[in-house]
Amino acid sequence: MDSSHPQEQQAETRLVTSGRDTKAQKGFVNPPVFHGSTVLYPTAEDLHAHRGEFTYGRHGSPTTKAFQETLMALEGPQCAGVGIVPSGLSAISTTLLSVLKAGDHLLVCDNVYRPSRNFCNGMLTRLGVETTYFDPMIGAGIDKLFKPNTRAVLVEAPGSQSFEMPDIRAIAEVTHGHGALVIDDNTWATPLYHRSLEQGVDISMQAATKYIGGHSDIMFGTISANAKAWPMVTEGIRLLGVCAGPDDVFLALRGLRTLSVRLAQHHRSGLDMARWLAARPEVARVLHPGLETDPGHAIWKRDFTGASGLFSIVLKPAPQKAVDTMLNTLKLFGMGFSWGGFESLAIPFDCDAYRTATKWSPGGPTLRLHIGLESVDDLKADLDRGFAALKAAM
Numbered sequence: 001m002d003s004s005h006p007q008e009q010q011a012e013t014r015l016v017t018s019g020r021d022t023k024a025q026k027g028f029v030n031p032p033v034f035h036g037s038t039v040l041y042p043t044a045e046d047l048h049a050h051r052g053e054f055t056y057g058r059h060g061s062p063t064t065k066a067f068q069e070t071l072m073a074l075e076g077p078q079c080a081g082v083g084i085v086p087s088g089l090s091a092i093s094t095t096l097l098s099v100l101k102a103g104d105h106l107l108v109c110d111n112v113y114r115p116s117r118n119f120c121n122g123m124l125t126r127l128g129v130e131t132t133y134f135d136p137m138i139g140a141g142i143d144k145l146f147k148p149n150t151r152a153v154l155v156e157a158p159g160s161q162s163f164e165m166p167d168i169r170a171i172a173e174v175t176h177g178h179g180a181l182v183i184d185d186n187t188w189a190t191p192l193y194h195r196s197l198e199q200g201v202d203i204s205m206q207a208a209t210k211y212i213g214g215h216s217d218i219m220f221g222t223i224s225a226n227a228k229a230w231p232m233v234t235e236g237i238r239l240l241g242v243c244a245g246p247d248d249v250f251l252a253l254r255g256l257r258t259l260s261v262r263l264a265q266h267h268r269s270g271l272d273m274a275r276w277l278a279a280r281p282e283v284a285r286v287l288h289p290g291l292e293t294d295p296g297h298a299i300w301k302r303d304f305t306g307a308s309g310l311f312s313i314v315l316k317p318a319p320q321k322a323v324d325t326m327l328n329t330l331k332l333f334g335m336g337f338s339w340g341g342f343e344s345l346a347i348p349f350d351c352d353a354y355r356t357a358t359k360w361s362p363g364g365p366t367l368r369l370h371i372g373l374e375s376v377d378d379l380k381a382d383l384d385r386g387f388a389a390l391k392a393a394m
């Protein structure tokens, strides 16, 4: 297996060919799951020098190496390294702890994943880092929020509930002008559909719990960084002692192998369902940057090569009890947090309670939908039943 020039291949091919060492695996296609803490050194001299491809379980194994090589090949030539952490949230917290120090200022997009906000407001405040939230649509206007001590900007494109699409290229240009770092939570599109490191992002993280795992069966996080940021990230990971269990790394690698076919289907079914919902009389608005009518569509078209299966809808005004009746009627859409697995999900949400830089007033009850790999005809029939129950309960 020759994966020495992976960038000449298309992303779909790189996902299949990278990180494979057939000879070392005695002919088997996949690497074994190395359950291990201790690594033995052949000589005292090797031990003193910490010499060896692998040195200790926390620092990596052939299983983690195969995963890291494959994700690096997907991220592209700007990627200097991939860090492995136990969850998506720990990818955020580890990244922020790696690049910030007491007295620093951090800018965070107002549509960011809520636990990321909790980390900034809780632990970072306690450690002496100040956070300012900004309007996701701010673009180059972010310039006026910079202070002499602004060290980093955290963005999420699009936000995973409200789906505003920040202009990462414009934000990155201003941020680099101030000598600060851009951190992107790229979980929604994955590096397959959004090559964020190519677009000025310094550190791109994944809740690999979602589409990379792809089967709702692991907790996992990754941190990809460019040459400027990687030394800080790798040092932070080492100092904090975070790592992931080998079975989860193996499942994440297996997820990467089929990411392109799963995501292509989520993209197709998601847009099909979004268009169908936009035409429903019960729906006031669909929040999906892949729709031509969406305010983020131009940026999505410029910077992304696809969409995932996650988007939201705003219903016409209805009592919460009627919406709950609708949710209770659905059979294919399960009610649960997380997303990115093979199954469809529906949850109510409300950003108004915690947003600080912008007001969230959609004008009706909001539902976030994850479109899984079921037939869209069956999903439409399920929602048809749900809408009938909603109307009956009003």
Ligand SMILES: *Cc1c(COP(=O)(O)O)cnc(C)c1O
Pocket (backbone or CB within 6 Å): 087, 088, 089, 090, 113, 156, 160, 185, 187, 188, 207, 208, 209, 210, 219, 220, 221, 338
């Ligand atoms: C789920 C999620 C996370 C956190 O991932 P976990 O693996 O659940 O910790 C971070 N960012 C986004 C956008 C998410 O949806």
